[in-house]
Amino acid sequence: MQKPPPSLRAVRKELAERKLAQFIRLAWPVIEPGQPYVHGWHIDAVCEHLEAITYGHISRLLINVPPGTMKSLAAGVFWPAWEWGPKNRPSTRYVAASHSQKLAIRDNLRTRRLVASDWYQELWGDRVALTKDQNVKEKFENEATGIREAVAAGSITGARGDRVIIDDPLSVEDAGSEKVRDGVNEWFLEAVPTRLNNPDRSAIVVIMQRLHERDVSGIILAKELGYEHLMLPMEFEPERRCVTSIGFKDIRTDDGELLFPARFPRHVVDRDKKVMGSYAVAGQFQQRPAPREGGMFKKGWFEVVGAAPANTRWVRHWDLAASAAKQGSNPAYTAGVKLGRAPDGTFYVGHVARVQAEGPDVRRLIKNTAGQDGEEVEVSLPQDPGQAGKVQARDLVAMLAGFRAHAEPETGDKVTRAEPFAAQAEAGNVKLIRGDWNDAYLEELSVFPAGAHKDQVDASSGAFGRLMSKRPYGMLNVV
Missing domain, CATH: 3.40.50 (Rossmann fold)
Incomplete structure (x- = not known):
């Protein structure tokens, strides 16, 4: 049965x-x-x-x-x-x-x-x-x-x-x-x-x-x-x-x-x-906390001021999104940090331009920002390894004809590149110009290198490195 x-x-x-x-x-x-x-x-x-x-x-x-x-x-x-x-x-x-x-x-x-x-x-x-x-x-x-x-x-x-x-x-x-x-x-x-x-x-x-x-x-x-x-x-x-x-x-x-x-x-x-x-x-x-007072950077190191002194030399360095976003996910951030060095040696973060976009939108932001900054602000760009990186760098510099634009390879990891800038910040030698970007900028710095995003830190490191470089701007050194 x-x-x-x-x-x-x-x-x-x-x-x-x-x-x-x-x-x-x-x-x-x-x-x-x-x-x-x-x-x-x-x-x-x-x-x-x-x-x-x-x-x-x-x-x-x-x-x-x-x-x-x-x-x-x-x-x-x-x-x-x-x-x-x-x-x-x-x-x-x-x-x-x-x-x-x-x-x-x-x-x-x-x-x-x-x-x-x-x-x-x-x-x-x-x-x-x-x-x-x-x-x-x-x-x-x-x-x-x-x-x-x-x-x-x-x-x-x-x-x-x-x-x-x-x-x-x-x-x-x-x-x-x-x-x-x-x-x-x-x-x-x-x-x-x-x-x-x-x-x-x-x-x-x-x-x-x-x-x-x-x-x-x-x-x-x-x-x-x-x-x-x-x-x-x-x-x-x-x-x-x-x-x-x-x-x-x-x-x-x-x-x-x-x-x-x-x-x-x-x-x-x-x-x-x-x-x-x-x-x-x-x-x-994200289950990866950083101390609230900051890791490499502490929020209390940065005084917010109204303006930078006259005769400050300015550089805007761009950290470009590494790759295109996969379908269904958001693009990575591209950030451009404008950093200046005053005659007394104090550094001023004057402005941050940032976008979560790709391709033409990024190019448009870089060009428009250069126009807003004016010819006195140097434009610094990273050159990624390989032929594709050289082509991209040459293309961006050509787009910025009329501005002092330069691209060169970056060496070392992000933490190593950030250390000289962090040392100046800890010494009280870095100030921020008051702006609506201040909070987001300080938040990213305070959780670096544990944070998900490092574009503003990397752009700051690049701008600092360029300000300290003795090499003059000239034609793009790419082969």
Whole structure:
């Protein structure tokens, strides 16, 4: 006699027990009944790494992802419920920490609501039943002795678990406080490892956005503590493609490709970047923070003034976008920084022209800017290696007939080229002429070289180098 086909309920139950990501899809209406579930491939990536802990392949996991990408729900709410019921591990104990007790309790309540729901109990109630004598918002227990407890980062005394889940141990507001950072880092290094039930098998998961180069993630990476590192920036950077030991590789290919376009489309990301500023974007979106006071450059080094003295010698150097944008992504920036040296040796950044465009638009900007600057401002251009670079340089100089235009190859990397200019800035010898470009210019300098864009820094370095050069302008030296 032929067996009847499995019911839809049985199929869904089997899928939920097989994959954490599928469990999240099915359990979503219990936690967020008013919001439709929106899936992204990064959720699969997060789930696969949490599953690797479940199956004992790894025991230390660091996940750096932007805010709003479902990190707290995936790691702190759905994963514990999945291990208890669908994976039939109801005795597993969890300690979940966040930068505030309020947020830690929020996710404790979400997990309890999910486990106690009719949907969950109908499928896995035979495995997971909550006790009545230990069932409060800070800590609840099931009849198999499984526990989920919520604590604030910095306060874990007495708590112990098979899984310690640390979700955003620093707030955005506290990230700038050295005292708070040092306190959280000390707690993480000295207290957290001692709160594991089985030091050889129990797991620690840190899931957070980057807020400072010496946040908990920075300490994990700097001290090489053996954490598997899943790092997914909002905008893809090919040179930082994430690859992990479980066989994962960031699936994106195009520079600037978005992480979660279904929820954070391009116009939303661009809007938020303008509000957040370069420093916050570098950390929270791109997961590579630089110190707010600056790396090679500090904002406080630059005095903003109304005008430069008479007889200042001016050079405008252009940093040209390296390559054409791929389909669906934004072009790189081209920037021209006008830098002057006054008779007393002080340098003045007089203006920045910048465009995110290609081809004719870039040529038009360079020519129009030269016209606005006037013949007294020298025009300096980079010459890329190879015959194509020579042809481009010769073409641009020809376009600038009537102006003192020059192109020459650049040597050294961007950091090396920036060092002489940075030394003058640190000495207080570089001032800015007041303009609407000041904030964007200082933001880029303050996160260099960690920032996504380096065009204004490179243009400044080129202008400085040309001002310090003893070679006169003449015909273009290309072969």
